[in-house]
Each structure stands twice: as structure tokens, then as C-alpha cells.
Amino acid sequence: MKIAVVGGGPGGLYFAALAKQLDPAREVTVWERNAADDTFGFGVVFSDETLGGIENADTVVAGRMAEQFARWTDIDITFRGRTHTIGGQGFAAMSRKELLRVLQERCRQLGVLVHFQTLAPMSRSSGESTTWSSPRTAPTPPSASVPRRCSRPRSTAARRNTCGWEPTVCSRRSPSS
Numbered sequence: 001m002k003i004a005v006v007g008g009g010p011g012g013l014y015f016a017a018l019a020k021q022l023d024p025a026r027e028v029t030v031w032e033r034n035a036a037d038d039t040f041g042f043g044v045v046f047s048d049e050t051l052g053g054i055e056n057a058d059t060v061v062a063g064r065m066a067e068q069f070a071r072w073t074d075i076d077i078t079f080r081g082r083t084h085t086i087g088g089q090g091f092a093a094m095s096r097k098e099l100l101r102v103l104q105e106r107c108r109q110l111g112v113l114v115h116f117q118t119l120a121p122m123s124r125s126s127g128e129s130t131t132w133s134s135p136r137t138a139p140t141p142p143s144a145s146v147p148r149r150c151s152r153p154r155s156t157a158a159r160r161n162t163c164g165w166e167p168t169v170c171s172r173r174s175p176s177s
């Protein structure tokens with residue numbers, strides 16, 4: 001089986017490593033438009049519960065992350081000049097750049113192919129530019145159907161559907177039509 005992962009952020013890299021780990025015969029390829037060490041933000045915070053999930057899924061990644069962690073259990077809430085300390089909240093944090101490095105290394109070790117500075121083939125054929133000024137400025141491909149809230153008045157039948165999300169093209173007629 002061939003798996004193509006669009007985006008080598010923490011989510012894409014971790015998914016790729018787990019998919020390969022579960023079945024080494026899979027051909028897993030990650031396409032990342034930015035360079036390996038391009039990133040934004042400062043650190044990533046994990047609760048004990050999240051760390052438990054990571055440890056269950058991949059002890060190697062969990063161990064390498066643990067080497068980097070700053071840990072704490074208290075949260076201070078300051079209100080009207082008084083500070084209240086609430087203990088027993090287990091958290092750990094590490095640099096986002098380090099997290100990406102750990103996950104990139106894990107992907108390499110498992111045999112996941114990671115292409116940096118390369119748009120995913122599907123988005124290249126949809127006419128997107130191959131140069132990016134910022135990771136957050138990618139245009140939405142014209143063909144993409146992005147769900148969004150519909151501003152048209154809702155019929156009684158539609159109101160019963162509580163999901164609240166409508167396709168981009170709204171076929172409901174307005175009351176005046």
C-alpha cells in the first residue's frame with residue numbers, strides 16, 4: 001500500500017511514522033512545502049494524558065521527547081492581586097523545532113520518505129505556486145469544497161438538523177423568492 005501525506009508538520013510526521021511502524025511494507029511519503037527547520041511558535045505543551053497516548057503508540061518517540069521536556073504540576077491563577085496555586089496538573093513542554101526534529105528523525109529511521117521544500121503533487125497539478133512566503137498563506141484551490149456556515153434563513157425542516165454546517169453552495173431559496 002502507498003500512503004502520501006500532505007504536510008510535514010507534527011501531525012503529518014507523526015501519522016507517517018505510525019503508519020510505517022504498523023506495517024513496514026507500506027510505502028509512506030511525506031510532502032512538505034517548507035524546509036525541514038522552518039517553523040513558527042515557541043513550544044508545544046502536552047498533558048499527561050496526551051503523553052500516555054504517545055507512549056502507547058511509539059515508545060521511541062516518547063523517549064526522545066522525554067529527554068527534552070520541561071515538566072511542571074502547578075498552575076498559578078492570579079486574580080485581583082492574589083495568586084492561587086493549583087497542584088496535581090501534570091504537564092510537559094518542549095521546543096516546537098525539537099519536536100519536529102525528533103519526528104523527522106523517527107520517520108527517517110523507519111524508512112518514511114520525506115520531501116522538503118516540495119508541494120504535494122496533487123496541489124502542484126491544481127495550479128498552486130511552488131513558492132511560499134509563509135506557511136499560513138496557502139490559497140485554497142479553486143475546486144476545493146470548503147464547508148462553511150450558510151447565512152440564508154433556515155426552513156423549519158432545516159432547523160431540525162442541528163449540525164449547523166452547510167455546503168459552500170446553498171440551494172435554499174430566500175423567503176422573497
Ligand SMILES: Cc1cc2nc3c(=O)[nH]c(=O)nc-3n(C[C@H](O)[C@H](O)[C@H](O)COP(=O)(O)OP(=O)(O)OC[C@H]3O[C@@H](n4cnc5c(N)ncnc54)[C@H](O)[C@@H]3O)c2cc1C
Nearest residue numbers: 007008009010011012031032033041042043044119120123
Ligand atoms: C502563528 C502560530 C503559532 C503557534 N504556536 C504554537 C505554539 O507555540 N505551541 C503550540 O503547541 N501550538 C502552536 N500553534 C498551533 C500549532 O500550529 C498546531 O497545533 C500544530 O502546528 C498542528 O500541527 P499539524 O501538523 O496538524 O499542522 P501544521 O503544523 O500546520 O503542519 C501542516 C504542514 O503542511 C504543510 N503543507 C500544507 N499544504 C501543503 C501542500 N500542498 N504541500 C506540501 N506541504 C503542505 C505546511 O507547510 C505545514 O508544514 C501555533 C499556530 C500558529 C498559527
